[in-house]
Amino acid sequence: MHHNLITFNDLTDEELIRFVQNQDEAAFAELMSRYSPRIWRVIIANSRQRRDAEEILMDTWMAVWENIGGLRKVSSFNGWLRRIAYNACNRYYTSSHRSRSETPQSRAELIEHIDREAAPRFREAQLHADVKEAVQQLPQRVRPTAVLYYLESWSIKEIAEELDLAIGTVKTKLRETRELLREEFDMAPKKGETMSSESVHLNKPNMSEDVYYIPAMDQTQSNREAALWGLPNDALVRFGRGAINAMALSPDGKQLALGTDIGLWWYEVATLSPIALWRTNCKRISAIAFSASGEWIATGHEDGSVKVWDVRQANCFTQVERQAHRLCKKINQLIFSPDSKHLAANGHFDYMVDVWNPETGVQVAKFGDAELRFQACWEKHPIAFSQDSQLIVCASPPDDAKRLGTGFWSIAPERDVISVSDVANGKRVASLTEYTEFLYALSFSPCGNFLVASSDGEESSILTVWDTEDWQVQKEERIYGGNQLIPTYSTAGTMQVAAVSDTEVTVWDTTCHEKLNTYHTPYGDETRRWSFNGTQFALATTHELSVWTIGDHEPRTVSYNSHPDYISSLAFSADGETLVTGYPFPEGTFRCWDVVTHSQTPHVFKLSGEKHCLYVSASGQLHTTSVEGNTIKVRKFGNDTPITECRIKERPQYLAVAFSDTAQLIAYGDSEKNLYVWDIPRQEIINTFTVPESNAAFIAFSPNGKYLASGQEMGAYRLWDLACGEEIHAFHSHKIEHIAFSPCGNVIAGEMEKAFIFWDIESSKTLLTIPKPEEYAYWWQGGIVFSPCGLYLATGLDRVEGMASARIKLWNTTTGENVATFEGHLTTPILSLAFSPDGTLLASSGYDGTILLWDTKSIVNSY
Structure with a gap:
């Protein structure tokens, strides 16, 4: 169904949900826009990193898309959605998607970790899958209550209200369910084992809407003026320049482009100071690429749009839109061919690669199957062009990948296959099926004789090199450490690799296996990128920006704190x-x-x-609270010494805290739906409240x-x-x-x-x-x-x-x-x-x- 999105603005939530239950994607896009801010704070409160939160948000909406057809009482959507979000947070940190900071780093720790947890996790996953299948096969007279109770963790009271049944009737149906499941499993499952779940549009943008700001004369002036660039009317100043989502070095090594939520920032490499801001009038930038000559720069956006800009004129001359499911539209990777005649992009969760003529916006090729949406790793699938621009390399699913049934996901691969295709005729030239990992990075050598690929690993990633003459593996190494490896070739043909771990990024010379440089990134919040010719490496975090030229003793670094993440x-x-x-x-x-x-x-x-x-x-005084172990500590802002502490008996997984300086009280909640009010002078709990719905x-x-x-x-x-x-x-x-x-x-x-x-x-x-x-x-x-x-x-x-x-x-x-x-x-x-x-x-x-x-x-x- 095709609709004008604006028409959905006039619908009530219930009307909109009815459209979504009929699998209307445009209505679903509107529903996501309305409700994402509401569940975002739920997800943030229960997440450990922004990247985790973004993945959980996508998990939540995919579960909604798959299960909303079974929502009987549309008026309960808000609570149903929040329940899905809350459960998605719990599942995320008890599954293989846990934050990498929790993964043991040493080999000995990893072996111990696997020995202790791998088998139980596998058995648990198998049991969950069996339970879900068994519940779905139950007779219709008991299936609705079983799905809500066992798969979605609803309470008996909630089920009774949802299905308009007496509480006693619900209990009777659940007793019958347990008997049926005992026959199937010789046991009954526990409540709470929750399961979750093309044509191109051309548009020549209005050039005057894309704003360009003239560089300042020196670094001090530049930083001061940058706070005024692109301000909305009536705003006095801006603090911060937006979280960095993408980065690219210009081919001549003189500029660094940073893609943020508010636009494209330009930095001068010599001084690492901002020189311009371009507003893109699209959703946040998620990918950036320069053409080989540096004449053009392309920006990819979260809404699926791709813009091609003339760098000297600072205007956008081509805009295209990637046609995909709403959840797959975000542009993950952008790359120009070496001859600049092609621009390739891929998106989120699918194996599609679109190729356009960057000057005209005409689509010249499309590789992959749009229906294969993968349930696998969350990293960006790379794309690479051969040096003669005739071949394109990208990830594709293996033939033995598990095919899923109905729902958003259609495939669950356990590895990637590397596909090599002819750009002109779209035919596959080679399929590197011996690859056994998820693909993280790709690069051709300048001579075109070699292709290097790296994996996304939990302990130490693999670097693999193929001969492009016969597509045979020439070298395979697992000696550089790091969760991810980012290889590149210099114009002279030598290969460097950046090994990324949780707390540092190490640059290696792969010829002599020598460490060239090490960056310390204690918070794992960095964005990194090699230059087009492999002679420079840039790394940006929330607090500093570094550019290192191969051969220099030290990188050029500036501390700025100008690109922090979002604010709580x-x-x-x-x-x-x-x-x-x-x-x-x-x-x-x-x-x-x-x-x-x-x-x-x-x-x-x-x-x-x-x-x-x-x-x-x-x-007007400022205070902070923090949770340290089983203790809530209150401090005057800026002072490390607590002014008071409150001991709690048991630390729940998720804990809400509040402080009143006026009344000298601390409030906190536990995992049993209770709220406690602690009197600081008396050092005792003076109130206990029970919240009916949830924590x-x-x-x-x-x-x-x-x-x-x-x-x-x-x-x-x-x-x-x-x-x-x-x-x-x-x-x-x-x-x-x-x-x-x-x-x-x-x-x-x-x-x-x-x-x-x-x-x-x-x-x-x-x-x-x-x-x-x-x-x-x-x-x-x-x-x-x-x-x-x-x-x-x-x-x-x-x-x-x-x-x-x-x-x-x-x-x-x-x-x-x-x-x-x-x-x-x-x-x-x-x-x-x-x-x-x-x-x-x-x-x-x-x-x-x-x-x-x-x-x-x-x-x-x-x-």
């Missing part, structure tokens, strides 16, 4: 001169930005522990310390009265997803599906209702905050299809009037908002890793 917390200092931002990755990182000078070099704090939170007290994921005290709000993984916020030790039930009935306490603490601003409400806690009455703008009626927002005077409410709105950016709206809390609208972050929804203590500045952050400052002085003074 945001607060001004008491004097309003410093803006503090907290980051989930790396864990415990905080940056302090100078609001007065607009310096782009923040002061960085790294705190111990995990699950860090940032709080602003009623007096508390987000909790916050009111500024006066009288109330505690808790948000669940599944369900709306609840409000608790600490004085009487009871829930204020009237609040929960409003089904509020995001909240903000007024400065006095007696009023809550909450976001519902179609409106914002102001709710008086003492009277349990709604004081004011502000309907959402029509275009946002079914969109949930990410940021909501009162001004210090309490007279205004700022809300961050998502970027809706057809809008240039995510918007920030200011509302008069007395009349409900929209007193100001700011055009916010270009590519991502608003995540956090914070007012300065005097209310004259508003800071906003998005998933793009940047912070924008807005001048609200005229608004505050005029009302």
Whole structure:
């Protein structure tokens, strides 16, 4: 079915879900856009790295696509989705997708790890698969209850409500299910063993929309001016330049291009300072490639679009779009052929490679099967052209790969086959079937006589070299270490390889097996790239940028802290001169930005522990909490010495924490759906609350310390009265997803599906209702905050299809009037908002890793 996406904006969630249940991909794209911000905070709270979180988000939506047809009660979609997201987090860290930081590094540790865990894991996986198959084969009279109970971990009460059955009837059906499964397995499974699950469009873009910024004269001026490039109207300054998603060195070695969520940054290699920013007017950049001459640069984007730019003219002259399933559209790899006549790209989760003429945008070839969506490793499949531009090499599935049934996944390979094809006629020239690993990198030698490939391994990757005359293996080495190897050839024909491990990147000369250089990357957050001719190696992290030229004794390095990941917390200092931002990755990182000078070099704090939170007290003082073992520690921001500690009996897997400086209280939740309130002076628990639905994921005290709000993984916020030790039930009935306490603490601003409400806690009455703008009626927002005077409410709105950016709206809390609208972050929804203590500045952050400052002085003074 084909639809204009904009038409779906007018549908209610329930109407949209009905379309998706009929496998309408356009409706599914709209549903993802609406709900991704809602489940993203659930996933972030339960993830250890951004890369993990992004993979879990994709896992979640794939499970939705496969299972939404069985959702009987559409009105329960929100809770159903959150349950899938929560279970996806649990499965991720109990499966082979665990963060690499948990994988033993030494050979001895690896052997011990395998001996201890491999066999049980295999048996468990087999049992899960058998259970799923058996449940699906149960008689129809009991199958629906069994699926919900055993495969999706629903409670008996939830099943009764979902299927409109009496609780006793559900129990009877489950007893019958157990008897049937005992006959099958001679045992009954445990609850909670959850299973989850083309034509080219040409478009000549409007050149004036792609903005180019003139280089500054020196590094200091460059950094200062870069903070003003590409600012939305009314924004004063930008802190940060966006998280780095892709990187490429120009063929002449003079420029470095960095692809981010906000555009394409250009750095001068000689000084490693920014010289330009190009706005691409697409979703975030996910891949970059230079043509051999450096005349053109191509950018690939998350929405499947590919743009080709003239570097000297700084304009886009060709745009194409990769036609694929919504979840596969993201451009993973881009590469020009050496003669620049072809541009190849591949995407996410499939084996398709598209080849275009970069000047005209005409598709000249397509390799692979669009229906083969693989359930395997998450790394990017590489592409390579031969030096004469006649051959293209890419990954393809082996013939013995497991074929899956209906659903999003169609194939589950255990390795890759390397396919060599003729670009002109599309025929396969060779298939390197002896390859036994997942493919990570490919490169041809300058003479064209050799092809090198590297694998993505858990301990030590394999480097394999073939002779292109007869396609026989010439060399195979596993001596460089590293989880991943990135090989390249110099123009002289010598091969270097970068070996990437969790904490360092080592560059080797493969001829003499000599280490040439080592970069330390303790957080594993680096982006790395060889130059076109193999003479330079660039590496970028959130805190520094390095470019090393082969032969130089040391790399050229600059510390900048300008490309951090997205922000989890945001607060001004008491004097309003410093803006503090907290980051989930790396864990415990905080940056302090100078609001007065607009310096782009923040002061960085790294705190111990995990699950860090940032709080602003009623007096404006900043505090942090962290979890260290079985202890919650509270510190004044910037001070390593805790001012108080709270011991917890047992550390749950996921723990929500809140602190009130006013009331001297700490709140935390456990894995049994309980909330505890700890009195710091008395050193004892004074309140215990039980959350009906699920564990508390987000909790916050009111500024006066009288109330505690808790948000669940599944369900709306609840409000608790600490004085009487009871829930204020009237609040929960409003089904509020995001909240903000007024400065006095007696009023809550909450976001519902179609409106914002102001709710008086003492009277349990709604004081004011502000309907959402029509275009946002079914969109949930990410940021909501009162001004210090309490007279205004700022809300961050998502970027809706057809809008240039995510918007920030200011509302008069007395009349409900929209007193100001700011055009916010270009590519991502608003995540956090914070007012300065005097209310004259508003800071906003998005998933793009940047912070924008807005001048609200005229608004505050005029009302």
